[in-house]
Amino acid sequence: MCDSCHCNGNHDHQNVTIHHRSSHSHNHSQTEKTIRVERDVLDKNNTLGAANRAFFARQQILALNLVSSPGSGKTSILERTIRDVGRELTISVIEGDQQTVRDAERIQATGAEAIQVNTGTGCHLDAHMIQSALPQLKPTPHSLLFIENVGNLVCPALFDLGEAAKVVIISVTEGEDKPLKYPHMFRAASICVINKIDLLPYLDFDLALCKELARQVNPELIFFEVSAKNGDGFDNWYHWLRQEFLLINTVENS
């Protein structure tokens, strides 16, 4: 065992840093005892996320966690998706924002069930928030559940909500290098939706470069290019949604 930190020795001791805090003062003459803890800091969230995932599997609900920076068009994409496939697939939405119920009201206007979760000063949804929202939302078995996360490309990357996939949304009014700047989110996601493509003629945004940079961070990413304004590209997105929905229903039934 390593004497410096009581671990199994699988690290470089040059990288041990001690942060003394301003209030650090106590009587060193007291006997100190070290207790090994060895707990993942995210264990509680991951356990709750796994419970949510098990619930979704039992209910045959396809849950997708939509993440992006603010203003990329998550809510607009949801509104169009619900209007276009809402009769064919039952859709409900958990809306996450720091404040207001504005997005939930927009979603409810489309006819879908939606519940707003306000995180207050929090910067992301966590698995407990989803677990608490589910009894109130009561998503229908054999349905689609969209979780619209807080607009933030950093913090939501770390928190498993029990979703089938994280869908990262980027709009062409942002820089092509967003995937390099926020790699953790693009790695955590399995789907990347590029929105506002109707604006491409007016911008210098290099779509191919954006996809190439995103693939450098996550070679497995699947892309959809859409315009929530005019509906371009949504057929491919709907095709994928139907396929995934059928897949979880087929798997659960087999």
Added chain:
Amino acid sequence: MHEMSLALRIIEVAESEAKKAAATRISSIEVEVGRLAGVMAEALTFCLDAASRGTMAESAKIVFITTAGSGHCLDCKRDISVDEFPAQCPDCHGFGVTINNGTELKIRSISIDDNEGRQDNV
């Protein structure tokens, strides 16, 4: 700042372990942070300072163990070191790299004042 959620959890776990051991004060907390964990040690320190106020860990020393990142190049079939994303193979310059280590975020240990032990010895 997700570090605040993480800091609150670290204090929660540390206090729970310290209470189990009948301690009254936590003198240090050792946290392992992988280079690829997506967590800034400085931000976490800042948040731990706030999260520990009024708790048994209020004056605890925070010890970070930074673990290096490593991965496996799917093209070259060799293990490589990875310090950041995107993870690029130094040989073939490809990005098809799976991550083996460096995403850890763990509370390794806590140190407590051994009051119980002292009393037992009296």
